[in-house]
Amino acid sequence: MELLIVRHGQSEADLLGVHEGRADFPLTKLGEQQAIVMSTYVAEHFPPDLILASPLLRAKSTAETLQKFVGCDLLLEKDLMEFNNGVLAGLSREEARVKYPLPPSGRPIHIPIELGESALEFRFRAEKIFHQILLDYQSYNRVAIVSHGGLISHFINAFLKQPNTSEYEFATGDTGIHLLDIKENKRIIKFLNRQEHLKRC
Template structure:
């Protein structure tokens, strides 16, 4: 089974310079164009049999653009949503730095942000949805997953069975990762591919 893991395109929060997380901003016009370019590349080179997507607008909008290019079914999962950043959702980065500064040395992985989830909670959610996908879709050859930066990093960490909080995998707008589950082996084919944007 191949997992084609894709980040959404640029959202309005990027232009407003606010913390996004669970704040539900749609794609910008640029984000829609990015998604269109990604979709054309995926349709030509790595067409999935099904698309699984976060329910947040920036991801679901990206997934729907991909669906139009592929013509396959799309299913939405709350568990693919971005990190629940609680009080920071929708807050400007300047205001957040004053009202909710990071503790010295960073926030411990087990301590949630106010009204949100901890890094450990996010990793558990990624583990849970990854295991659900690998179980429920085991008859599929290739699945596309459209999600968000921190969730994607945690999905990759879970896929590679890495420790919590030690390794990050950044993903740019509409960046694509291709992971493969083989018998007894998990393979990374490529990471954060964005050449479709050039």
Template sequence: MEILLIGHGESEADILGVHEGRADFPLTEVRESQAIKMADYVTANFPPDMIISSPLRRAKLTAFILQEKTGCELKMDDDLMEFNNGVLAGLAKEKALITYPMPKGGRPIHEPIQGGESELDFRFRSEKVLNKLIYDYKVYKRIAVISHGGLISNLLKGFLNQPNNTCNAFVTGDTGMHLLEIKEGLRIVKFLNNQIHLKWGPLSN
């Protein structure tokens, strides 16, 4: 089976300079156009049999656009939501530095942010998602997963069996795509953070 991980486009939080995480901002108009180009490219080159998405608006709209192009089934999964950043959600980044400063040396991975989850909890949640994708959807040839940068980075760490305390991170640009394959027990990375669709073909109406 193949797993096509897709990040959502730019949201209004990026323009406003606030922490996003669980704050539920929509896509900007420009990034909605990018999602359309992504959907055109995926439909032509990597059409999925199933789409699974985070229910947060910025991901959900991206998923709806892809579903409209492909016509396949779409499911929402709360476990695909971004890191639960608790008190920081929607808070201006400058204000957050003053009100909720990062502890010296950083926050231990097992310690949750106020009102949110810990990095360790986040990693465990992503491992749960990865196992659901591999085992619950193994009857599909290819599934598309629409999520967020932090969750996708953790999914890739889990797919590559990296430890919980790894300092590695995987970047996902606006509507960036990562294609993974599981074949005869092997875990294969076909490409990472592919954004070729942003230069591919005309915008759809």
């Protein structure tokens, strides 16, 4: 079973310098174009049999564009949403620093941000949806997952069987693509954060 993991295109929050997370910003015009060239590339080289996507606008729109190019089913999955950053969602970084300053040594991993989730809960959620996908969609040869940078990083950690407090993070650029493969008892990384399609933008 192959897992084709795609981050959404550029969103309006990227230009505004705000905390995004659960703030539901749409794609920019560039983000829409990025989704089109990514979809063209995926349809040509790695067409999925099914698309699973976060319901947040930036990921949902990216997934809908991909669906138009490959023609398979698209299902929305709330556990693929980005980190629930609670009171920080949509705030400018300057305003957030004033209103909700971090403790000197940082927020403990088990303590949630106000109205949001903790870093540990976020990691557990990625672990949960990873195993759910493996169980529920094992009959598919290739499943595309359209999500967000933070969730994708934790998802890859789940794939690699890293501990809950793993120090490893995996960067994903706009419409960056990762391809993971599970064969019998082997977990294979075919590539990470491929963005060569953006040369067409």
